[in-house]
Amino acid sequence: MSPEIKTTPLALHKRYLKLIEITNDLASTLDLDILLDRIVEAAVDVTNSMAASILLYDEASNELYFQYSTSLDSPLMKGLVVPVEGSIAGAIVTNREPIIVSNVPDDPRHFGAIGKTTEIEIESLLGVPLITQDKVVGVLEAINKKIGEFTEDDQDLLTTLGSQAAVAIVNARLFQQSDLIAEMVHELRTPLASISTASHLLMRPEISEMQRTNMAETIERETRRLSDMTSSFLDLARLESGRSQFKVQQVDLINLLEEAREIMGGQIEAQGLDLEWDVPKQLPTFQGDQDKIKQVILNLLSNAIKYNRSNGSIIVNAFSTRKWITFSVSDTGRGIKPEHVDSLFQKFFRVPGSDKVAQGTGLGLSITKKIVESHGGNIEVGSTAGAGTTFIVNLPLDPGS
Ligand SMILES: Nc1ncnc2c1ncn2[C@@H]1O[C@H](COP(=O)(O)OP(=O)(O)O)[C@@H](O)[C@H]1O
Ligand SMILES: [Mg+2]
Incomplete structure (x- = not known):
């Protein structure tokens, strides 16, 4: 036997x-x-x-x-x-x-x-x-x-x-979806209410020309926000359900940073911001999805622009160690109070008062974190209220290790 x-x-x-x-x-x-x-x-x-x-x-x-x-x-x-x-x-x-x-x-x-x-x-x-x-x-x-x-x-x-x-x-899956949908519907209500109110007021005969322009602008702005929200939301839903596809290729971070700088250049100039570029001539390449990493850079740069002060600066830094490639985006903006730092990466979270400073959906950083983690990396934030904020992204050079 x-x-x-x-x-x-x-x-x-x-x-x-x-x-x-x-x-x-x-x-x-x-x-x-x-x-x-x-x-x-x-x-x-x-x-x-x-x-x-x-x-x-x-x-x-x-x-x-x-x-x-x-x-x-x-x-x-x-x-x-x-x-x-x-x-x-x-x-x-x-x-x-x-x-x-x-x-x-x-x-x-x-x-x-x-x-x-x-x-x-x-x-x-x-x-x-x-x-x-x-x-x-x-x-x-x-x-x-x-x-x-x-x-x-x-x-x-x-x-x-x-x-x-x-x-x-x-x-x-059902639970996840219903949770996400409930949140989305909740978030859609605010811009929809603004649009509804504004369009209603537009029809009133007694409002002035200036008020009329104001209402039209509100409608335009809130519509754009709704549109941003739906596409970001779709991105996030795909990432969360694991249905987002990663096109894995060799990523050259320097290229991506340059591309992002070109895309955001206009906005940086328009706000009179000074851009400090602390990126070496060469960095090792690594396995990842180019478009998604670029999205991470764009999200962080866009925040550094939006939440900066006028004539402030943005510093972009990158370097590599034996196992990691790191880049950071720093700004000289309003900063984030310690009690809000932990909530930054939550879906739809915006620091109270942010809507008065810049338009947003509160989804950018959740998407950013998901992408970074899908690459085996992590994201850190350091901020001093009133002085500025730094987001640091660490990505493993070899995602398998
Ligand atoms: N660089 C920054 N400086 C200050 N606050 C920031 C910065 N980046 C993000 N925040 C805060 O975190 C919130 C969430 O950011 P994000 O997810 O990108 O959403 P959004 O930019 O669409 O509002 C922002 O609304 C803002 O309150
Ligand atoms: Mg953002």
């Missing part, structure tokens, strides 16, 4: 107990990231495998997105598109059946990019569809059985876990 057969019954019993414990836990988790993390950890535990991944399926685009893995080396992996046509995960979605592959490199459907980016040599694989209410939400894959090959028992266990996981994922 092989030692494997002797240990299997007990191990299997324990694995079922583990599964029950985990599925109870899943039902109570509404945070999508925590949930996905628990699901992949659970998949590893119940199948005795080395790693596990989750891919989510988007019906509208008929695409699978790599979402989470126990060995997610690079946060940029999140959102990597895996073709439905011709991939193992795609076959699981299409056939709605589990698949066991004992020699993955030999399988023509193997989608190499995942292995490359997770730096895992995928040998064996067990994948199950995540189905709830007759809809495929995604695919759960256990990778590399620790001893021997994936069995029917593994498949049963992972299928059970998968069906619980599918329900939990859908619940978490």
Whole structure:
């Protein structure tokens, strides 16, 4: 008798107990990231495998997105598109059946990019569809059985876990969406009320020409704000749901900073601001999404302009250390009181009184933080009320480390 057969019954019993414990836990988790993390950890535990991944399926685009893995080396992996046509995960979605592959490199459907980016040599694989209410939400894959090959028992266990996981994922998404939508609707009310009042007053015969112009300006300004809000909101919703796609390429930060300087040059001049450019001639490149990093720079520069004093200055600084590339944007503006600093990155938050200084939606910094964190980086803020503010962004040169 092989030692494997002797240990299997007990191990299997324990694995079922583990599964029950985990599925109870899943039902109570509404945070999508925590949930996905628990699901992949659970998949590893119940199948005795080395790693596990989750891919989510988007019906509208008929695409699978790599979402989470126990060995997610690079946060940029999140959102990597895996073709439905011709991939193992795609076959699981299409056939709605589990698949066991004992020699993955030999399988023509193997989608190499995942292995490359997770730096895992995928040998064996067990994948199950995540189905709830007759809809495929995604695919759960256990990778590399620790001893021997994936069995029917593994498949049963992972299928059970998968069906619980599918329900939990859908619940978490609904919760997230309803939360976000409620907030959005709440925020839409203010500009809508201004527009409604202004247009109503415009129709009154007794208002002066000057008042009329004022009303028209209000309508124009608030309409622009609504439009900014909807596009920023969409950006944020995509980032939060993990549906934002990152085009990963070599990023040259100096180029991006220059481009941002060109875009914002006019506004900087118009406000009579002095721009100090403390950027070296050369910096190492790193893996990331150019457009998204540029958006980060533009958001910070736009704030440094908006919340500056007239004839103040902006300082842009960049440098690299062994593992990090850092850039900062400083201004000589109104600063932020310590009691508001913690709220800066919250959706829709604006320091009280900001609407009198400049137009805004309160979404720029939440988007900025999400993008930076998706690159494995972090953002810090230092501010002295009445004197100025500095935002510092640190990005890892190697997002996988
Ligand atoms: N450089 C800065 N100086 C002072 N206050 C700032 C600065 N950057 C951001 N803030 C404050 O943080 C709030 C949130 O910023 P952000 O998310 O970019 O939204 P928005 O600029 O659209 O208002 C701003 O409304 C402002 O009150
Ligand atoms: Mg802003």
